[in-house]
Amino acid sequence: MDFASLIAEGLTRRGFQATSVHSANEALAHLERAPVDIVVAHVHLSEVSGLELVSRLRDRQSEVLGIVVTSQGSMETAVEAIRAGAYDFISKPVSLATLEVAIQRAVAYQTLRREVQRLRIEVAVARPIDTIIGDSPMIREVTSLVRRVADSSATVLITGESGTGKELVARAIHDLSERRHHPFVAINCGALPPALLESELFGHVRGAFTDARQSRQGLFVQAGDGTLFLDEIGEMPLEMQVKLLRVLQERTLRPVGGDTEVSFGARLITATNRDLEFEIEEKRFREDLFHRINVVQIPVPPLRSRPGDLRALMSYFVQKVAERAGKPVPEISEEATRKLVAYDWPGNVRELQNCVERALALGGMTTITIDELPEKIRGHQVESAVTATGTPDELITLGELERRYIRQVLAATQNNKTSAARILGIDRRSLYRRLHETDAVVPTAGTTDPDPAR
Numbered sequence: 001m002d003f004a005s006l007i008a009e010g011l012t013r014r015g016f017q018a019t020s021v022h023s024a025n026e027a028l029a030h031l032e033r034a035p036v037d038i039v040v041a042h043v044h045l046s047e048v049s050g051l052e053l054v055s056r057l058r059d060r061q062s063e064v065l066g067i068v069v070t071s072q073g074s075m076e077t078a079v080e081a082i083r084a085g086a087y088d089f090i091s092k093p094v095s096l097a098t099l100e101v102a103i104q105r106a107v108a109y110q111t112l113r114r115e116v117q118r119l120r121i122e123v124a125v126a127r128p129i130d131t132i133i134g135d136s137p138m139i140r141e142v143t144s145l146v147r148r149v150a151d152s153s154a155t156v157l158i159t160g161e162s163g164t165g166k167e168l169v170a171r172a173i174h175d176l177s178e179r180r181h182h183p184f185v186a187i188n189c190g191a192l193p194p195a196l197l198e199s200e201l202f203g204h205v206r207g208a209f210t211d212a213r214q215s216r217q218g219l220f221v222q223a224g225d226g227t228l229f230l231d232e233i234g235e236m237p238l239e240m241q242v243k244l245l246r247v248l249q250e251r252t253l254r255p256v257g258g259d260t261e262v263s264f265g266a267r268l269i270t271a272t273n274r275d276l277e278f279e280i281e282e283k284r285f286r287e288d289l290f291h292r293i294n295v296v297q298i299p300v301p302p303l304r305s306r307p308g309d310l311r312a313l314m315s316y317f318v319q320k321v322a323e324r325a326g327k328p329v330p331e332i333s334e335e336a337t338r339k340l341v342a343y344d345w346p347g348n349v350r351e352l353q354n355c356v357e358r359a360l361a362l363g364g365m366t367t368i369t370i371d372e373l374p375e376k377i378r379g380h381q382v383e384s385a386v387t388a389t390g391t392p393d394e395l396i397t398l399g400e401l402e403r404r405y406i407r408q409v410l411a412a413t414q415n416n417k418t419s420a421a422r423i424l425g426i427d428r429r430s431l432y433r434r435l436h437e438t439d440a441v442v443p444t445a446g447t448t449d450p451d452p453a454r
């Protein structure tokens with residue numbers, strides 16, 4: 001048996017997975033095929049030397065570590081081996097025990113190196129994103145998803161209530177991706193009638209319809225190698241959903257009135273404030289399209305479920321308004337801050353932003369006191385479902401009690417309607433109906449009552 005096979009056999013007996021090959025080229029070919037942690041190579045290999053082998057591994061930035069076996073007492077070759085990029089050397093005669101120690105050291109080093117790499121990625125992913133304010137665990141989860149998904153071409157579905165920052169998240173993905181030097185094109189799918197939406201998205205040829213005096217490129221093509229953001233995808237009419245699905249499946253599209261297929265390179269991001277699974281049940285959204293767009297989902301949490309972010313957001317908006325006006329940064333009185341923190345923000349970050357801007361406009365940019373806050377925030381009482389105490393004027397109706405309790409359950413389930421419905425002992429559809437009737441929390445979801453007589 002030759003030397004390499006003998007060593008491989010000895011190492012196998014000691015619990016390693018070892019394979020022997022008989023030249024550097026054979027080793028390189030093997031590395032292409034199978035995952036290997038450590039290569040033990042003799043300096044004097046025919047054709048390509050052991051030193052050349054380790055230096056090639058280094059040039060490839062391969063994770064494989066090389067241990068070079070040198071001739072007896074040749075310190076010079078040992079130094080050369082390390083220079084060439086070997087992790088270690090052992091000189092002949094090789095005993096299995098010495099080799100085992102060297103391999104174990106290399107394995108330990110490699111494990112450590114991989115761990116450092118993993119942690120480095122984790123730290124990079126956990127870094128905040130400048131434009132997305134907030135330090136709550138929920139926002140950190142959002143930003144880490146944004147960082148992780150940015151450089152892939154995966155289709156992303158951003159969900160969340162109105163005003164939570166879905167468009168902001170879509171832009172952050174684009175800005176962090178390699179596509180950032182290409183266009184970011186956004187369109188609101190709910191704002192256009194189906195025929196117009198189709199020609200907006202896919203373009204049209206001259207004469208496709210009465211007003212089409214010239215052909216026009218659609219947004220899919222205009223986005224180039226950038227990002228196409230389809231906002232309010234839940235409002236896309238069913239007939240357009242079929243067409244969009246086809247385009248996403250084929251990765252080509254046909255302009256309205258055209259007869260040739262055009263390909264596109266843009267990455268797709270969609271957003272909705274509707275519960276698409278509920279929309280599917282209600283036959284308003286196609287399930288196959290949902291699966292196409294829901295490759296990675298980023299749920300953006302409502303503001304009321306992350307009160308810890310409120311102060312940071314308030315100072316961010318105050319500062320922004322002041323900067324724009326070229327004025328010193330105004331203060332927010334302690335009492336106003338308390339009211340702002342206690343309020344439950346059904347309109348989320350957008351409502352907060354408007355509230356701060358309005359207060360500064362009213363208060364002449366000096367300070368925000370409760371006088372500058374809208375009545376609904378100034379008069380907001382911290383709600384509790386337990387309201388059996390109090391004078392008769394403070395007691396509330398059953399309807400109000402129900403409304404408050406639903407809100408409380410939604411807050412406790414982080415707005416997960418399926419769990420909330422289960423806790424409340426009603427089905428999801430009834431939950432939507434009640435939310436709609438009482439106008440609590442989710443203003444846009446499930447707006448049509450399928451059976452108003454009930």
Ligand SMILES: Nc1ncnc2c1ncn2[C@@H]1O[C@H](COP(=O)(O)OP(=O)(O)OP(=O)(O)O)[C@@H](O)[C@H]1O
Pocket residue numbers: 131132133134160161162163164165166167168169273349350353
């Ligand atoms: N975490 C945040 N940090 C800073 N600004 C935010 C944050 N979240 C939202 N905003 C700001 O709030 C406003 C509303 O955000 P955005 O338009 O992204 O919400 P949306 O979820 O798309 O709402 P809608 O469903 O109503 O379209 C924007 O001006 C946005 O910049």
Ligand SMILES: [Mg+2]
Pocket residue numbers: 166167231
């Ligand atoms: Mg939006």
